[in-house]
Amino acid sequence: MSALLEITGISKQYPGVLANDNISLTVSAGEVVALLGENGAGKSTLLKAVFGLVKPDSGEIKIGGEPIIFGDTAGIIARGVGMVHQHFQLVPVMTVAENIILGDEPKSGLFINMKAARAEIIALSKRYGLEVDPDAVIEDLPVGMQQRVEILKALRKDVKLLILDEPTAVLTPQEIDELLGVIRNLANSGVGIVLITHKLHEVMAVADRVVVLRGGKLIGTTSPKETDEAGLAQMMVGRSVVLQVNRTEAKRGGVVLEVKGLQVRDDRKILSVKGVDLSLHKGEILGIAGVEGNGQREFVEAICGMRHREAGEVIINGVATKDMHPHSAHEAGISHIPEDREKHGLVSSYSIADNLILNQFDQEPFAKGWIRNLGEISKNAISMVEKFDIRTPSAFNTAGSLSGGNKQKVVVARELSEDLPVLIAAQPTRGVDVGSIEFIHNQLLSARDKGAAVLLVSAELDEILSLSDRIAVMSGGKIVAIVDSKGADRNYIGRLMAGLDK
Amino acid sequence: MVGIMCERTGIVNIGIEGTLLLSSFVAFYVAIAAKSILIGFLAAMATGVAMSLLLALMSVTWKMDQIIAGTILNILATGLTSFFYIQGNMLPSMFKQKPIPGLSNLPFFGDVLFKHGLLMYLGFVVIITLYYGLFHTPWGLRTRAVGEHPSSADTAGVSVSRMRYVNVAVAGAIGGLCGSYLVLELVGSWNRGFTAGKGFTALALMIFGRWNPMGALAAAMFFGLAQAGANQLMINGTVNIPPQFVGILPYVMTIIVLAISAGKVRPPAAEGQPYEKGQS
Numbered sequence: 001m002s003a004l005l006e007i008t009g010i011s012k013q014y015p016g017v018l019a020n021d022n023i024s025l026t027v028s029a030g031e032v033v034a035l036l037g038e039n040g041a042g043k044s045t046l047l048k049a050v051f052g053l054v055k056p057d058s059g060e061i062k063i064g065g066e067p068i069i070f071g072d073t074a075g076i077i078a079r080g081v082g083m084v085h086q087h088f089q090l091v092p093v094m095t096v097a098e099n100i101i102l103g104d105e106p107k108s109g110l111f112i113n114m115k116a117a118r119a120e121i122i123a124l125s126k127r128y129g130l131e132v133d134p135d136a137v138i139e140d141l142p143v144g145m146q147q148r149v150e151i152l153k154a155l156r157k158d159v160k161l162l163i164l165d166e167p168t169a170v171l172t173p174q175e176i177d178e179l180l181g182v183i184r185n186l187a188n189s190g191v192g193i194v195l196i197t198h199k200l201h202e203v204m205a206v207a208d209r210v211v212v213l214r215g216g217k218l219i220g221t222t223s224p225k226e227t228d229e230a231g232l233a234q235m236m237v238g239r240s241v242v243l244q245v246n247r248t249e250a251k252r253g254g255v256v257l258e259v260k261g262l263q264v265r266d267d268r269k270i271l272s273v274k275g276v277d278l279s280l281h282k283g284e285i286l287g288i289a290g291v292e293g294n295g296q297r298e299f300v301e302a303i304c305g306m307r308h309r310e311a312g313e314v315i316i317n318g319v320a321t322k323d324m325h326p327h328s329a330h331e332a333g334i335s336h337i338p339e340d341r342e343k344h345g346l347v348s349s350y351s352i353a354d355n356l357i358l359n360q361f362d363q364e365p366f367a368k369g370w371i372r373n374l375g376e377i378s379k380n381a382i383s384m385v386e387k388f389d390i391r392t393p394s395a396f397n398t399a400g401s402l403s404g405g406n407k408q409k410v411v412v413a414r415e416l417s418e419d420l421p422v423l424i425a426a427q428p429t430r431g432v433d434v435g436s437i438e439f440i441h442n443q444l445l446s447a448r449d450k451g452a453a454v455l456l457v458s459a460e461l462d463e464i465l466s467l468s469d470r471i472a473v474m475s476g477g478k479i480v481a482i483v484d485s486k487g488a489d490r491n492y493i494g495r496l497m498a499g500l501d502k
Numbered sequence: 503m504v505g506i507m508c509e510r511t512g513i514v515n516i517g518i519e520g521t522l523l524l525s526s527f528v529a530f531y532v533a534i535a536a537k538s539i540l541i542g543f544l545a546a547m548a549t550g551v552a553m554s555l556l557l558a559l560m561s562v563t564w565k566m567d568q569i570i571a572g573t574i575l576n577i578l579a580t581g582l583t584s585f586f587y588i589q590g591n592m593l594p595s596m597f598k599q600k601p602i603p604g605l606s607n608l609p610f611f612g613d614v615l616f617k618h619g620l621l622m623y624l625g626f627v628v629i630i631t632l633y634y635g636l637f638h639t640p641w642g643l644r645t646r647a648v649g650e651h652p653s654s655a656d657t658a659g660v661s662v663s664r665m666r667y668v669n670v671a672v673a674g675a676i677g678g679l680c681g682s683y684l685v686l687e688l689v690g691s692w693n694r695g696f697t698a699g700k701g702f703t704a705l706a707l708m709i710f711g712r713w714n715p716m717g718a719l720a721a722a723m724f725f726g727l728a729q730a731g732a733n734q735l736m737i738n739g740t741v742n743i744p745p746q747f748v749g750i751l752p753y754v755m756t757i758i759v760l761a762i763s764a765g766k767v768r769p770p771a772a773e774g775q776p777y778e779k780g781q782s
Contacts, residue, residue, distance in 0.1 A: 051657070074659030089654040091647050102647050103658030105640035112640055153658075 003028055003065075004161045004192040005050065005081075010059035012045050016393025019045040020056065021216040027161060032183060032193045034203040036236055037213035038433040039405030040391050043196050044086065046213075047163055051083055052076050063161070074103070082154025086165040086196075088146050090138045090153075097121055097134035100153045124152055128182065142293070144175040151182070162186060163194045166431060168202060173291070173459070180206045198433045200229040212236055237435040245441050248449070250469040253282030256453040257303075257334075257422050262312035264298040271310065272298045274477035280422065285444065285454040287468030287485070291497050292459045295477035297339060300426045300457055304336045305329035306344070316422060330359065335415040339426035339457075341404075345411040348400030352392060353381030355399045356414050388413040389439060405436040412440055416447055423447050426457045441467060461497070465490065475499045515670070516568070517557055517575030518677060519701025524579035525549040525681030527586075530692040539597060539686050543621070547678035553579070554674025558667045565776035576701075584694055597621055597687040621683040628676055633715040645669055649770035652777040662777045680704075706756050713770065728755045 005027040012020040019042045027033050037043050048054035050061055055070040062068070063079050090099050097117045106116040121134045130148045138146060147167060154162055164183070168176045183206055187193050197203060203210055204224045212219045212235040219235055227235075257280040264273035273295040280286050290296055301307035303314050305326040314321050316332040329336075338344035346355050357366045357377055365376040381395035388409045392402055399410060412428065425444060429437045444467060448454050458464050464471055465488065472482045473496040480496050525546040533542025553575055560571035597619035636642035647655040648665045656662050684700070685692050707725060711717030732751040 053656070073656065074661075077659050083657065085657065089651070089657045091651040091654050093650055094643075094646070098643055099654070102643060102655065103660050105643060107640060111634070111638045112643060 004063065005194075006060075006062040006065075007046070007050070008060045008062075010046065010049055010056045010061065012042075012049065012054060012056045014045075016397075018216045020049070022059070023213070023216075023218045024059075025211060025218070027192045027194055029160065029192050030187055030190045031208045032187045032195060032206055034207035034210045035194055035196045035213065036198075036200075036203060036210055036232060038236055038435050039403035041213040041236075041433075042216040043213055044165060044403075047083065047165060047194070047196070050076075050163065051081065077103075077157055080158060080160035081163070082157055082159035082161070083163040084147070084150045084154055084165065084167055088143075088150055090146060090149060092137075092139035094138060095134065096132050096136050096138065096141075096149050099138060099149060100134075100156055104157070120156070121152065124156055128152070128155060128185070130182065144171050147171065147175075147179070155186075159191060161192045161194070163196075165196045166198065167195070168197055168199060173461075176202065198431070198437075200232050200434065203232065204229060214238055233434045236433065245445065245466045247445060247467065250284045250448065252284045252469070253451070255279045256282050256317060257455070258313075258315040259303065260313045260315065262299065262302060262314070263310040264295070264302040264307055265310055266295075266298050272477050273302065275312070276474075276477075276479055278472065278479060280453045280455055282421070282453050283448060283451050284469040285448050285456055285467050287464035287471045288455065288457045288474050288479075289461055289464045289471055289493055289497055290459075290474035294474050294497075296457050296474055297426070299474070300336075300339070300424055300455075303329070303455075304334060304338075304424060330420075333421040335359070335418060335420040335423050337411055337415050337423070337425040337428050339430070341407050341411050346399045346407055349398055351381075351396045352385065352390065352399050352402070352410055353377050353395045355410050356381050356384050356395075356417070359414055359418065384413045384417070388443075389436075405432040408432050408440065409436060412443055416443055419447075419450065419452070421452060422455070423452050424455045424457070427459060428456070429458075429460070429463060461490065461493065465493075473497055515554075515557060515673065516572030516705065517553065517579075517701075518572075518704050519697060519699065520572075520576035520579030521550050521553045521674060521677035522681045522684065522697045522701045522704075523576075523583055524553060525678040526685040526696055527579075527583040527681075527692060529678075529682035530685045531586075533686060542686060543679075543682045546682035547675045550674035550676070550678025550681065551671050552674070554670045554677070555667075557674075558670040561776065562663050562666045562670075583696075587692075587694055619683075619687040621679060621687045624679060625683060628679065629715050629719050636715065646770070656777070666777075703753075703756065706760055710756070710759055724759075725756060 003026045005025070007023060007025040010020050010023045011018070017040075021042075023042070023046060025033075025046075035043050035046075045054055049056045050063075050068075052068055052070050052073045052075075060067055063076065063081060066079070068076055091102070094102075097114065100121055101112070101117045106113045106120065108116070118134045121132065125132050125148075128151075130152055132145065132148055132152060136145075138149065141149070151164075151167075167179060171179060180202060183193055183195065187208075195203075195207065207224055210222050210224065210227075210232065212222070212232070214236060219238075222232070222235070257278075259276055259278040262273055262276045263271060266272040276295075276299060278286075288296055288299075298307055302309045305321065305324060305328060307324070309323045314329075316329075316334065319332060321332045321334075322328040342348065347358070350358075354361075354377070357380060360366055361372070366373055366380070378395065384390070385392065385395045390402070390406050390409045390413070392406060399407060402410065408428070408431075415423065423444070428440050428444065432440065441463075444454055444456065448469075456464065456467055465485065468485045470482060471485050471488055471493065472479045473493055474480070475497060476499055480499070483493070528549040529542045529546035531542075532545035533539045536542065557568075557571055557575060560566045560574070561568045634642075636645065644655060644660045644665055647658070648660065648662050652662045655665070681697075684697065689696075703725065707718050707721040710721040710724075711719070728751060
């Protein structure tokens with residue numbers, strides 16, 4: 001096996017952060033190398049350097065034995081390097097075919113030969129078993145499909161080295177299994193693969209070799225044969241991580257949040273929550289398990305006042321909240337960790353300090369009348385950054401400059417800072433590294449122990465099982481069962497999620 | 503058309519007015535000095551390109567706010583033309599109407615489409631070329647990608663800044679064509695503030711036409727109809743209102759139509775935003 005990619009001594013300094021510190025790494029043909037590391041450990045920077053998108057301060061990158069030139073992305077692609085980016089690089093308003101051929105279009109004369117493009121894409125998707133509709137418009141497709149398009153886009157260029165940056169962060173369990181199969185097949189056909197992920201069981205399932213980064217440094221190389229998930233987690237974080245949550249018995253109190261006959265439509269105006277009744281008690285975590293797209297998102301948004309309720313009521317401590325009125329939901333006592341932190345959780349261009357008080361910006365001590373109290377805001381920010389371990393050079397950098405896990409910590413810190421009676425956490429650990437997951441889980445549990453009623457919505461069944469006191473399974477827009485988490489059967493819940501059992 | 507070229511590639515060109523003004527001015531005086539309207543026309547194209555390159559330099563290379571960059575072009579053009587303006591010159595000749603034989607005898611369409619001068623025909627060619635170019639060629643696909651989601655284009659190996667430079671420059675040439683049409687074919691003389699907001703009207707037409715060349719053409723015809731209607735009203739004196747109000751009619755109609763359609767149209771997503779490599 002020859003080395004496809006050789007990285008020698010790469011360093012990259014950003015203002016306030018040494019993102020890569022003298023990293024060396026090789027990848028050979030037919031091998032799956034997993035690149036592990038906490039958020040902000042320097043993985044994305046390293047890969048952008050490989051692609052000529054980031055100019056390293058020192059070191060050399062060779063592809064197929066030849067050094068690369070910074071900025072020569074086209075040349076690097078031509079040498080058979082493909083990348084599936086964490087944030088999809090797809091033009092939302094264009095079709096699948098247009099996105100795939102962009103940059104290297106089949107022509108007839110001066111014009112694009114769309115017929116040839118379509119035929120090529122269909123042949124390509126058949127060859128790799130990744131079916132797509134070439135004429136579908138990207139923004140209408142579910143994320144799993146969009147990712148397929150990304151992968152096909154990379155494969156079309158006859159890749160020898162495929163880099164996948166957190167490809168499973170937004171996928172459902174079934175889609176993940178499919179993807180891991182595709183990765184394995186590609187490796188068997190001789191493609192070298194670099195996989196970046198936070199999910200340790202995926203690494204264990206598919207990787208030949210695991211390379212761990214921490215704080216910009218290469219910590220070590222290992223393989224799934226030599227270690228286990230706990231060992232990997234320890235390498236990543238630098239201390240032992242408790243993957244199993246230590247949960248004490250819940251002290252359940254009275255009903256805080258009551259949902260009665262809730263019906264909600266989704267973006268396509270289809271009824272996706274079809275009459276849900278649910279009551280949430282003080283001091284418990286109620287987990288909502290379910291395959292994504294079974295109405296969970298719409299359910300949460302309707303409770304929080306972000307989506308119109310077709311029918312039904314949301315009652316908090318005996319008072320009905322207004323429809324389509326997030327402020328009234330917040331006043332009534334709901335804090336909300338939204339599913340999409342970029343869209344609903346943060347204002348990227350605001351500082352971390354301002355993001356930390358978005359829910360209380362007009363209240364004492366952060367404001368007095370019309371005037372903001374900047375001193376209190378920064379004092380609060382500095383203590384929150386410390387307490388929630390938000391990794392940033394300063395509390396006054398923009399929220400947009402943070403890595404995913406640290407963004408999530410900002411949202412969690414803000415939503416927990418008020419100690420409201422109800423906490424709704426939607427996918428609270430999506431795209432977050434193991435160290436941060438442990439931290440966020442403990443925060444949710446301590447909120448519960450302080451008496452909050454916590455509603456946890458997650459696509460990760462393991463997360464639901466380990467945190468929840470009660471588990472509600474949502475399928476087809478309905479709660480199909482509510483079970484006590486004590487002695488809950490994983491397989492039974494899995495079947496309920498798939499809509500098999502009644 | 504200028505606006506579509508620029509905005510599809512992600513650059514807001516509010517300086518169209520200035521480009522029209524300066525290029526029509528250059529067309530007029532160069533044509534007089536060289537005693538050739540053809541040379542005047544070429545000089546106007548060059549002026550348009552130069553103005554555009556200035557815009558590209560400011561907004562692509564220096565990553566300036568594009569509204570400000572465009573406003574600078576407008577002020578620059580107004581200043582230069584006012585300063586160098588001399589009254590009482592005459593053009594050596596004008597581009598004459600050349601009806602296309604046969605086609606120009608068609609009822610209605612003959613008059614509308616086939617009884618024009620050379621520059622107007624060129625304009626039609628530009629519209630059609632641009633339409634096919636944008637939607638059916640690799641260049642168009644890349645241009646739209648750069649305007650919608652530049653990082654996608656960049657990762658696919660398409661140079662964002664090169665696309666923007668080239669497109670803005672070509673747009674400038676079209677602006678020059680338009681400026682010279684106004685002075686060398688339509689009016690035949692030049693005075694201060696000659697273009698009278700036509701550049702801004704063009705921006706409105708672009709939005710109304712949904713960033714589509716054919717749409718913009720339809721929008722322009724609608725606007726032209728309104729103007730013609732206003733002129734008719736004035737000439738006939740059928741209604742007894744001050745002519746100033748009648749003159750406003752096309753502009754008012756533009757505002758109303760834009761206000762109605764504005765909510766439904768979607769501009770290229772990345773317009774107005776400088777592109778920083780490595781950003782996602």
